[in-house]
Amino acid sequence: MAPYESDDSTNGTTTTAAEAGEPRSGRRAAARYVVPVAVVGVAAATIGLVPALASSGDPDLPKITAAQLINKIAKSDVEQLSGTVKITTDLGLPDLGGLESGLLSGATQPGGDGSAADPSAKLTELAAGTHTLRVAADGPDRQKLSLLENAAEYSLIHDGKDVWGYDSKSNEVYHSTADDSAAKGRDGEDHVPATPKDLTDEALKSVDDTTSVTVDGTMQVAGRDAYKLLITPKQSGTTVGAITVAVDAKTGLPLKFTLTPAGGGAAVVDAGFTQVSFARPAASTFDFTPPKGAKVTEGDDLGHGRENGKPEEDLSKGADGLGGLEDHKVIGEGWNSVAVFDSGSKGGLPSESADGDLGGFLGSLGDKVSGKFGSGTVFSTRLVNALVTDDGKVYVGAVTKDALVKAADTGR
Structure with a gap:
């Protein structure tokens, strides 16, 4: 307690x-x-x-x-x-x-x-x-x-x-x-x-x-x-x-x-x-x-209704349906906890869109990082940071960029 x-x-x-x-x-x-x-x-x-x-x-x-x-x-x-x-x-x-x-x-x-x-x-x-x-x-x-x-x-x-x-x-x-x-x-x-x-x-x-x-x-x-x-x-x-x-x-x-x-x-x-x-x-x-x-x-x-008493849509999936958060695992404890889930998108960020190089645009908003887990991109705010790896994993937490990389190395 x-x-x-x-x-x-x-x-x-x-x-x-x-x-x-x-x-x-x-x-x-x-x-x-x-x-x-x-x-x-x-x-x-x-x-x-x-x-x-x-x-x-x-x-x-x-x-x-x-x-x-x-x-x-x-x-x-x-x-x-x-x-x-x-x-x-x-x-x-x-x-x-x-x-x-x-x-x-x-x-x-x-x-x-x-x-x-x-x-x-x-x-x-x-x-x-x-x-x-x-x-x-x-x-x-x-x-x-x-x-x-x-x-x-x-x-x-x-x-x-x-x-x-x-x-x-x-x-x-x-x-x-x-x-x-x-x-x-x-x-x-x-x-x-x-x-x-x-x-x-x-x-x-x-x-x-x-x-x-x-x-x-x-x-x-x-x-x-x-x-x-x-x-x-x-x-x-x-x-x-x-x-x-x-x-x-x-x-x-x-x-x-x-x-x-x-x-x-x-x-x-x-x-x-x-x-x-x-x-x-x-x-x-x-x-x-x-x-x-x-x-x-x-x-x-x-699509906000229910079927058989269960939600048809889990809003925790976010904009692109990046996997339900109910399937996530947690690395670390307390304030250093990092949620990990699989985006289902191998190869990291999307490389193309109807308007051009979406992956390049998104990548420009983040920082490239690498470690034992491989490589990926960290997207930062003043509170919540996220690491999207090139193999489709997503690490999210109220932790620093270095802490995210460490978590990815630990939970690869």
Whole structure:
């Protein structure tokens, strides 16, 4: 069981989750998502929200240990809220004029059979730049997320069995049911990993004996008093520098999430509410009727339905169907874990396309490397790096280029 390091420096002791009265299953209970409605593919885990500006002066709150604060997060039962958030994500992706979002989501290009309102494509816009969101939730069956754009708005509404996506710019509507694979994560729970709570839940799953967890003071977010939880990898070789979570002192709900890279510079993911209310939203918030003249696309028409109770399409396969992640293996442990799967494409990067030398273009975006495994190309962001070998293997992790090569040499 992972040790949670106390912020009480007078005794220098650590507290395990079990000693804090928090079994592993209790920690996983923290994964009840506040705004559940869609998935955006492999890149979604890196999507974040910009923090609200903290008020001057830190609040004076009762002392609490890291184990107690994590337990407070796990026991948080907030199901009703509304608020405004901002999103800034700086992965350091190359500027491909918007093409990078399509590649990450596997979105259908203009003129294809896809829908501009399909959340699996639309929400990948959050993977880069700064955006403003409005969120609302009323229990497990009613949530709404609206992405505000220049003179347009995209809304994702979950109301009972129905999931609606509406893009006002194109006047297109996407519709599915809460049981469709398009509206569910691989763990079977609906979720949008785009709130501080979502991101915190994912971070806490990574906490083990390779991690230091402490309480690092207090702050205010969106006018509310909060504790600061600091999560720091003990290992070298990871691209993650530290994660800071502002936890609401009253409700235990994470209000702000910040992930800074080991390489320094601006945060890769910076997440927080600028305004939040825990009052029940008006019932009309979740009402939706397709506007007159809107094009409506059913999720089943895009292959998002189910057959025999199983998803027809595993969204973890990514843009090119690079093998389901359920078939992957893991090399290393903790923050140095590297996922390995077979792309099914021998010979490495594709060498030709209808538009010319696609392999050469993709290769120019990466760095050629070689080792005991053979040779390949490393594609880097400020957080997640991937090595595609010439024999079709793919190594992915929040680790440095050298760590990827070492993992490939070990698991060749």
